[in-house]
Amino acid sequence: MTTLTEDKHAYSGSTNNRVVYDTKDLNLWYGQTHALKDINLSIYEKEVTAIIGPSGCGKSTFIKTLNRMVELVPTVSTSGTITYNDKSILDKTFKVEDLRTQVGMVFQKPNPFPKSIYDNITYGPKIHGIRSKKVLDEIVERSLRGASIWDEVKDRLKENAYGLSGGQQQRLCIARCLAIEPEVILMDEPTSALDPKSTLRIEELVQELKKEYSIIIVTHNMQQAARISDKTAFFLNGEVVEYDKTDTIFTTPSDNRTEDYISGRFG
């Protein structure tokens, strides 16, 4: 574990990346439930930021707030601000579709559309108006390569995505997300439904992707956070208890709740 984190330390700590997301006093309620409390976080470009914490602490809520998917729940209300690339995105005037085009999302359970692999990938480009067959073909290949699943599916692009294994489906979902070339990719426990082997492939992929994309990943698995992330935020009961470089969090946390959690004393 330590070896892994130190490995990364080399390039995660040194780069002085631009801030892509910045939240100020972010609060969120589901009806009466106060799910996020005064969140202040800055998330940096081309890094992997891990969100950890026990079940129900608000991890999913937080990353769904970043692309405003949380608004699909009608009772949600928020206060505070989130700026994405210096634009305040919580304003009702801000077009969520634009935001979501620039911020891709990968979900816990692989959720390909019940369509062919090809159609899954081209779904995004098409809704954004790209019609040219040639361009689409190129996007498909590039995205699938980007999600390192091209070799496995290149001969069966017309087949239904549900024929793929769980791990392949998840990589397909990542590819689908790459197809619209987002800047940020949000991942909500992308490996929790997968077997260890598939998990490993996704983890490698995340390492690969962060050269191009900023990645925010929610995970239950602390080892995973330690392995792949540059920064880690520890959430507890809707609050950010600690946010720091991953190796700091895992070796010398400053809050003893963090320590308790990491050492498995609760959660």
Place this chain on the structure above:
Amino acid sequence: MTTLTEDKHAYSGSTNNRVVYDTKDLNLWYGQTHALKDINLSIYEKEVTAIIGPSGCGKSTFIKTLNRMVELVPTVSTSGTITYNDKSILDKTFKVEDLRTQVGMVFQKPNPFPKSIYDNITYGPKIHGIRSKKVLDEIVERSLRGASIWDEVKDRLKENAYGLSGGQQQRLCIARCLAIEPEVILMDEPTSALDPKSTLRIEELVQELKKEYSIIIVTHNMQQAARISDKTAFFLNGEVVEYDKTDTIFTTPSDNRTEDYISGRFG
């Protein structure tokens, strides 16, 4: 932990109780799944017998076989014999209703009927032909007292059982079971849906009840088994790995799979 088991050792080991249940080469299949394999167990009167083992090892299947509730699954087939009070109960000619009148059962999730508390308790006596209001009243009081819930509900006997808390519901279910004066009570993880406080009350109750009844209890919680049982059977993959006095099992198990399990190495 050790103190508790030793405490009980005093009267559990010394009494030389009659055998109520005796299984010989009991095998059970769900369709093709071999769920119980060559079970040979003797269960003694007025003792608490705990069944422990990892999830899916066949604990529930085993105790449901003891009152033949397992037959509700249509694909079930069995071989071997179970004798209950020297009668072979697996014979198709044996009336299950008779058996179940003498062997009560308490389930994992409290399952009171959607009726009043009073009607819940009198359900059993009524189907067995007891009609006298006076007798029924007496049965209700005695059963509720027996399940140490009388004081909490005596003023609301006509209210719906679903108004009770989870722990109260579970004690009500125990009372319901006592109302038909069984000889044996089967309990399938009776506390796993309850909070620690309610769990404690049920555990105390079990200690109380074993003066009158033979109790077979399935539990996930090894501390619980250690705390309340006289004998413990450890199941693994449908087999009985070890069956002995509880303190023997927990202090000097003879099989190392038992030891592994008890020390938390799997499950």
Place this chain on the structure above:
Amino acid sequence: MKYVDQTLVHKRMNSRVLKNNILKQVFLIATLFGLAVLAILIFRVVTQGIAWIDWNFLTGKLSTFPEKAGIMGAILGTSYLMLIVIPVTLIIGVGTAIYMELYAKKGKLQSFIATNISNLAGVPSIVYGLLGLTIFVRVMDFGNVVLAGGLTLSLLVLPIVIVAAQEAIRAVPGHLSEASYGMGATKWQTVKKIILPAALPGIITGAILAVSRAIGETAPLTVLGIPAFLLPFPEGIFDTFTALPMQIYYWTLDASLVDEYAYLAAATIIVLLVLLFILNAIAVIIRNKFQQRY
């Protein structure tokens, strides 16, 4: 002290178990009763009517002579009716369902519409006939033509389609639309490209059930004043028409005039039932074939 006397319990046990076993058979017989009636009904109709079904009967014109009579006009009339019922109910039904499930805010309006739909489902078909007579035949002045009949039947079966479509839409897993929104798709894009295609089998099944209800409806048509005797085949939605159930009705009524009309009615019933079985078989096939794994 024991209240529960085990010997007594034991004694009563036999009669209780016996009662259970006897009633089990009674329940089985009750279940089979309905099926027995169904069998008799079909047997009766088939034995009476089958001999009268031939090519001329299926393709010929109506006639007062039983041997010459054909039901092509009624078949076409029914087909034209369905040509209206299918698109009208699909558009309105699916539109309403989309609105109710995906756009309407939970509140008074939504629950008002929902109550209204479930009430409409219970309004007797004859009342729809009067509605059609007043609105389509008289006020809109279509006359007793296919269009009026089709619209009347459409309103009648609309609740069936709405409810089926609502259920189909509700059954589309939320994670699919989430994925779509996550790509920056708008709501309508998500509805059009993800939700509707996934709900389609359910919607089609509902539509077929609605159509098979509409095909057999007689009462509303009797109110609309469908001609009892009409030779020319309808050629469009503005033509007067007759329909299979109406033909059955008139032949049943006139059996006293010409005995053979009863057999013609039976023969027409066979045709109608075969049509219904085919439709239902299609519904079942669609349901089985297009059931998506999510």
Place this chain on the structure above:
Amino acid sequence: GGSDSEEENNDSEDASSESANAEGDSESAELEGNVVIDGSGTVYPLMQRLAEEYMVNEQEGVSVEVSRAGTSAGFERFLAEDGTDFNDASRLIKDEEKAKAEELGIDIMEIKVALDGLTIVTNPENEWATELTEDQVKGIFMGEYTNWSDINPDWPEEKIQTYGPNENHGTYEFFYENILEEQDLVSDINLQQDYSTLVTLVAEDKNAIGFFGFGYYDNNQDKVNAVGIDFGEGAVTPSLETIGEEGPYANFTRPVFTYLNVGMAEEKAQVLDYAKFVAEEANTFAGETGFAPIPDEEAQAQLEEIEGIE
């Protein structure tokens, strides 16, 4: 009638329609459009038959729609704007109806199409009341007799059950106005809308006595018996021979009509053509649909009157 007689009928029709063709060659231009007929259920079998004949052998392009709402209901539809072209009636048009036609400016023409014999029917098991006098019939339907034995002590002491078509039908009105002379019918009479029901009811009830048009009796001779009526000169049973305005069954004979909207005939060639066809051919098909023909001279006069339209 078996299919044999039907065959014969077919032959005779073919012959007659050919002759009709020959006669009307000069004006047999291809017509199209539709002719809408509603009205009496009694006249319906004849009109339906004529319509079929017309569409099959005369003008294939014309659609003759025949409905059967009943005489009165039919008049309501007939006497309306954009109303029906013809209304079949098993009674004469009433003064109120005439007044309404005038009010709406509808010019109507009465076409007598055939003669019907109001037939009194009983159950085949009824072996006593095979003959009744006209007054006994009235008495029965006005409720003067309760039991059969009230009429004749030899007859069973059982309650007479009366049946008839309901007020929607011209047959009822004819019976009420012309036979009972507007005296009330017995209150418990079973009035039915559908003739098939009526026939079945009489056929199944031993003590039944009912009335309806000859055609319904004619088709159901195996199910019901016709009662011979004594008008003073011995019992007469209705038949195509006895029915007639001058015949022995004259008292229970009534003409049936169809009323033509003259305006429609002037406007639409097919309506006029069909009116001519009806006037010409009604007698040909009257018999097989249970009606007696009208005298030829009368038919000819009507035809000429129609030809006078245009």
Place this chain on the structure above:
Amino acid sequence: MTTNSGSEKKSAVNVREMIAEKKRKRNFSALTEKIIPILLLIIASISILTTVGIIYTLLSEAFEFFKRIPIWEFISGTVLKPLSQEPEFGLLPLLNGTIISSVIAMLVAGPIGIMSAVYLSEYASEKVRKTLKPLLEILAGIPTIVYGFFAFTFVTPVIRAVFPAVEATNILSPGLVMGVMIIPMIASLSEDAMTSVPNSMREGALALGATKLETTFKVVIPAALSGIISSFVLGISRAIGETMIVTIASGSSKNFTFDITQSMQTMTAYIVEVSGGEAPAGSTIYYSLYAVALTLFVFTLIMNLLARYVSRKFREEY
């Protein structure tokens, strides 16, 4: 490999830019998003319009009727002679016919329906259930005109063969056949209600030594009662609204009687009879049609609301 594709990307199409460009051009989609909900609301309101249409149609014409015939006379009248020289418009004969035929139907459909439901949900094996239920549902899909034909040409003669006193048209036969038609509705809905009773409830009873029968009647049925009652109410409302079976098999006598061997007319059959070919506008009879239809509508409306109320009120909490 991925690095390769990364460098390829620079050379090839730039999706981000393409999307941004398209977005600038495609502002109309924002408009679509605004219009669609409005359009859908309009479509959804057609169902409301239908109700309004029905109520308007019935009320306006019935109003004309009640101007001529006082409402009380209509509701309490025992004589219905719409076409007679001195017409009388009493609703009771029709109400009576409707209620009696519905009662007969429910006497058949209620017990048989619920017994079928019990069999299918509690006793039948999965396989038997999967075959019997759809077969039973065929019954619900048969057009009512077919049932009418069946009642008139088969059931009535059979009844009369056994009980000769029964008239050739009577309310009994259509009532029975209507009952058969409603069986699957009650069976199916009740079965759904019973299957949704959690198994833990059954296990609780069986573990006390109850037989299946006792479990069913004392635990499952009480727990499913709301669903069962609302299936009954829906069945009744179906029986009240049923038209063709009674029209064909019960004749058109407007008797005010309780003798089920006689012919009676229901409200629905009256509407069919009077509207005949096409109802003649303007006459009292014509308006009476709508007065009867209004009564019918109110009846079924009450039934539907009752069904909703029942299923909400009687729902046992578990």
